[in-house]
Amino acid sequence: MRTISLKRVVVTGLGALTPIGNDVNTFWKNIKAGTSGAAPITRFDSTEFKTKFACELKGFDIEKFMEKKEARKMDLFTQYAMVAAQEAIENAGLHLDGIDKTKIGVIWASGNGGMQTFEDQIVEFTNGGFIPKFNPFFIPKLISDIAAGQIAIKYGFMGINFCTVSACASSSSALVDAFNYIRLGKAKAIVAGGSEAPITRAGIAGFNALKALSTRNEDPSVASRPFDADRDGFVMGEGGGAIILEEYEHAVKRGATIYGEMIGGAMTADAYHLTATHPEGLGAKMGMEEALEDAGLTITDVDYINAHATSTPVGDVSELKAITSTFGDHTQKLNISATKSMTGHLLGAAGAIEAIACIKATQEDIVPPTINTGTLGEGIPTNLNLTIGQAQQRTVNVAMSNTFGFGGHNAIVVFTKYKG
Template structure:
């Protein structure tokens, strides 16, 4: 019987474009400063829409990263993926000519894929009286797996390559998969993360129809208010995040800078409802418990939880119930924060940028804040430190990132301070 010696998995590359900044450092600096990325939607006329604001990217010039001819073959979500993959590879300082690229993979996530492409092409189809004259790049721009393929083609990466889709848990699912493949020796390096470009007419109208989005149009910057008694839904966000997960020995051999370590992960299902989380957070609690068991850590080892916390009335409370029930008295000793209060909800890309927030929180010994929470819901379990208003300094050795998605998907990732 074959046995597998599990390898140590470290993080050697980071890349981010978010509503708070178009690189990792700008994103992190604005996150810890408690800035909101929300503002009026600029992509289309919102006159007839219930929600007229979102957390859009700002000042990103795709021409600086991708040739126009190539960009025309890509939906925005793929363009975003290419930008953050480049930053991650540069930050990893990897010489692609000196490594085995058959052992370098890509696992990429997107909950929606080429939503803008689909919307545009179907509108053109209808306006042409349903004569089927589609753009030849319609399908390659649309499909969710294409970002992983494009990254691999640009850098000649011939290892594991596919897309994970589990709604808003998608990029954490990608991270957990990448972690497992690297520690089992199936890859030396994997670029894992996610990208999303859902600020479209269909994206906003569709989530409005679900009553999932905030309609606080008079004050967008305060609309994302996790745990607040007046929360009324999430704020749509867009962007991407990438992490390079690498075998520890491989990283040491090439002299890589190590930003942190991934030590555990788990994926579970609520098996409860199409869009709602389990009211007692049973699936979330199981996921957190299994992720810590996978990491061989105790409840008391956890210092910080980056909560999924989207600002929905049921979701925020069910997650805190899960944390309170699982961690017991220790729930009062750790910090919880909801960075979606600043970035908005990047759907399938949320886990990737929140994983980066966890890595930076560990390295800087600083918990990013939860903003806009002015009147805490009385149903929130007593004693949990929600890091309201401003960042808090504390030693962080272990951070956990929670992501949950429509369909009852839960994906949890656990990160640890790197020690030789």
């Protein structure tokens, strides 16, 4: 019988494109400062929509990164993927000659793929009197896996390459998959993450129909308010996050800077409801327990949890039930925060962005805050440290990130401070 020795997996590159910063440093600076990314929608006329605001990117210009001709072949979600991945790859030095690119993979997530492309083409098709004429790039721009392919093509990465789709857990699922492939020796490094461009007429109207979005149109900047008594749904966000996960020995050999270490992950299902989390958080609890076991940790080892906490009435309560059930008395010693209060909900890209926040927290021993939360809502425990209002300095050796998606998907990732 073959014996497999599991490899250590470290973080050697980070890339972020978010509503509060178009690179990792700006994102981290603004998230520590408690900056809200929510504002009135500029992408289209939202006058007749129930929700008229979102967390859009600010000052993003794709022509700073590629020629307009190339950009036109990509949906926004792929453009976001290319930009976030570029920052992470350059940060990690993976573009350098001398690296065996047959051992470098890409696992890139998107919950929705090319929403704007689909919307534009269907409107054009309908307005054209049902003439069956489509843009030749319609399918390549639309499909969710195309971002992983585009990244690999640009950099010549010939290893593992695919897309994970598990709704809002998608990019955390990508991280778990990448982690497992590397520690099993199937790749030396993987560009893992996700991107989403859901701020379209169909995206906003569709989530409005589900009654999932906040309608606090009079004051968008405080609309994303996890755990608050007046929370009324999430705020749509867009962007992308990229993390280079790499085999420890490979990273050391090439002299890479190591920002942290991924030590565990798990994926479970609520098996309960299409859109609602399990009211007692059973799937989330099982995921956190399995992630801790995978990491070889006990509950007392964890310092910080980046909560999924989208600012929905049911979801925030069920997640805290899962956390308190998992961590028991230690829950009161944890810092918990909801960074979606600043970035909005990036759907399939949320997990990657929040994992970056966890990695930076272990680097700098700073927990980013939960903003916009005043009076705690019914069912929200009052004895927990939800890091309300401002960032807190504390030792963060271990950070956990929770992500949950429509369909009952749960993905949990665990990072630790790199200590050599």
